[in-house]
Amino acid sequence: MIGRRVAGEATPLMTVEGSGTVMFGHGGHHIQVIALAGDTLYVEADRLLAFDGTLRQSTMFMGSQGGVMGMVRGQVTGQGLFTTSLTGHGSVAVMAHGGVVELPIAPGREVHVDPQAYVAHHGDVRNKLSTALGWRDMVGRGSGEAFQLELSGSGAVYVQASEEKL
Amino acid sequence: MFRLQGGKTLAVDLTGDGVKAKNGSMVAYDGRMAFKKMSGGGEGIRGMVTRRLTGEQMTMMEVTGQGTCYFADRASEISLVTLRGDKLYVEASNLLATDSGLRTGTSFTGVRGGASGNGLFTTTVEGTGQAAIVSDGTAVVLRVTTRYPLSVDPGAYIAHQGNLQQHFQSGVNFRTLMGEGSGESFQIRFEGEGLVYVQPSERNTLGGDV
Amino acid sequence: MPFREINAKMVEAAVVPGQKMYSQRGAMLAYRGDVTFTRTRGAVRAAWPR
Numbered sequence: 001m002i003g004r005r006v007a008g009e010a011t012p013l014m015t016v017e018g019s020g021t022v023m024f025g026h027g028g029h030h031i032q033v034i035a036l037a038g039d040t041l042y043v044e045a046d047r048l049l050a051f052d053g054t055l056r057q058s059t060m061f062m063g064s065q066g067g068v069m070g071m072v073r074g075q076v077t078g079q080g081l082f083t084t085s086l087t088g089h090g091s092v093a094v095m096a097h098g099g100v101v102e103l104p105i106a107p108g109r110e111v112h113v114d115p116q117a118y119v120a121h122h123g124d125v126r127n128k129l130s131t132a133l134g135w136r137d138m139v140g141r142g143s144g145e146a147f148q149l150e151l152s153g154s155g156a157v158y159v160q161a162s163e164e165k166l
Numbered sequence: 167m168f169r170l171q172g173g174k175t176l177a178v179d180l181t182g183d184g185v186k187a188k189n190g191s192m193v194a195y196d197g198r199m200a201f202k203k204m205s206g207g208g209e210g211i212r213g214m215v216t217r218r219l220t221g222e223q224m225t226m227m228e229v230t231g232q233g234t235c236y237f238a239d240r241a242s243e244i245s246l247v248t249l250r251g252d253k254l255y256v257e258a259s260n261l262l263a264t265d266s267g268l269r270t271g272t273s274f275t276g277v278r279g280g281a282s283g284n285g286l287f288t289t290t291v292e293g294t295g296q297a298a299i300v301s302d303g304t305a306v307v308l309r310v311t312t313r314y315p316l317s318v319d320p321g322a323y324i325a326h327q328g329n330l331q332q333h334f335q336s337g338v339n340f341r342t343l344m345g346e347g348s349g350e351s352f353q354i355r356f357e358g359e360g361l362v363y364v365q366p367s368e369r370n371t372l373g374g375d376v
Numbered sequence: 377m378p379f380r381e382i383n384a385k386m387v388e389a390a391v392v393p394g395q396k397m398y399s400q401r402g403a404m405l406a407y408r409g410d411v412t413f414t415r416t417r418g419a420v421r422a423a424w425p426r
Contacts, residue, residue, distance in 0.1 A: 012400075012401055012415065012416065013398045013399065013400060013401065013416040014398070014399055014400075014401045014404075014413045014414060014415055014416055015396055015397075015398055015413070015414050015415070015416045016391060016396065016397040016398065016399055016404070016411060016412075016413055017391060017393075017395070017396045017397070017411070017412055017414075018391050018393065018409065018410045018411040018412050019391060019392065019393050019409050019410050019411070020390075020391050020407055020408050020409015020410055020411040021388060021389070021390055021391065021407060021408050021409060022388070022389055022391055022397075022399075022404060022406075022407040022411055023306070023308075023364065023382065023386055023387070023388050023404070023405045023406045023407065024379070024386070024387050024388075024389065024399055024403045024404060024405060025303070025322070025365075025366030025367065025385050025386040025387070025403065025405045026366075026367070026368070026400065026402060026403045027367050027368065028302040028303040028365070028366055028367035028385055029385060030384050030385055031379075031381070031384070031385055031386065031387050033378070033379045033381060033387060035378065048400060049387070049399060049400055049403050050379065050387070050389065050397060050398065050399035050400070050403055051397070051398055051399075052377065052397060053395060053396030053397050053398055054395070057398070091377065091378040091379050091389075092379075093379045093387045303383075303384075303385040303386070304383045304384070304385065306382055306383060306386055308406060314408050314409075315408070316406060316407075316408055317406060317407050317408070318405070318406040319404055319405050319406065322405040322406060362406075364405055364406050365405075366383070366385035366386040366405060367385070368402065368405075
């Protein structure tokens with residue numbers, strides 16, 4: 001799977017246009033619809049199912065941002081090397097196993113997330129990867145990861161309800 | 167009498183009558199039941215060829231007796247279909263059970279069908295009674311009318327009933343172009359009047375599956 | 377246009393002339409009407425740190 005990404009292109013998209021109705025779904029994954037009202041949503045490119053064409057999009061290779069996190073997440077999850085940001089007013093359909101839970105982030109109320117459960121976030125949010133003693137015992141099934149993603153600032157993070165990989 | 171217990175278990179109450187079900191799909195029963203293995207695919211040479219091609223797992227068994235039997239298929243979601251003298255076409259691997267009174271058979275879908283991973287044959291269920299079909303994720307029923315034809319991704323197609331014509335429409339889902347997953351780059355187009363059952367997932371092709 | 381949830385694993389969207397939508401390839405399960413699906417060029421070519 002990583003090999004495909006090496007080509008330098010994130011999950012290729014297709015443009016849907018015309019006049020009619022389209023039903024979207026993929027691999028039997030749960031879908032969460034998120035409505036953007038002018039702000040920006042950051043979501044793993046692999047988890048994006050479909051979105052409004054009016055949204056401004058850009059995709060970043062996580063390895064170039066916060067280096068360690070990109071590498072670790074790539075290693076731990078086998079995915080999540082690309083993050084797509086979507087800005088504007090419109091609707092986004094995102095894939096997450098078992099559905100997602102939206103957790104608010106506020107100054108003084110940082111949220112700690114298992115990187116494998118991270119789906120997306122929106123708002124003015126900074127993320128930092130760190131290790132924490134005891135974290136490994138609480139999450140993961142001995143898969144070796146002892147990292148947590150700390151999100152701070154102002155916004156919300158979407159966490160998938162199940163730890164299963166997408 | 168077919169009942170759903172949760173989305174993934176089918177309960178069938180029998181009072182001396184019977185139910186035909188996919189081999190290996192029974193998970194439990196109470197009361198007194200008798201089991202008979204049926205020749206899947208029909209009688210004669212055609213039946214034999216069908217069994218060879220579709221494999222042992224497609225054979226049905228018949229259960230008769232008094233009590234309740236329970237069926238499931240790898241925790242797939244189950245949908246109930248009611249037939250009133252009409253004919254249901256369903257992917258063989260997606261048919262879980264039918265009332266004994268319904269006639270089952272096979273229909274040749276053509277070589278193109280095979281290439282899409284849908285198999286060379288489709289199972290037909292005819293008559294009046296109930297059938298249970300399974301899907302990867304809860305299936306949705308889409309209505310087709312003369313005014314509104316429907317195009318469906320072959321991997322998402324489960325079954326259809328009614329007065330429908332289907333043909334393969336070369337399309338642009340370009341998974342083939344990207345070299346990933348299933349090999350089809352076309353859709354199945356349905357015209358006429360009827361219902362099509364679609365799952366929120368794409369079946370693996372014969373080639374791609376284990 | 378909003379995505380309407382048909383069930384937990386399927387959404388539906390109306391496609392209107394002049395309004396584009398983007399989706400992951402392979403995400404289309406079924407459609408009605410006159411809809412085209414074409415490869416999006418370059419829209420998501422990611423920055424590669426070399």
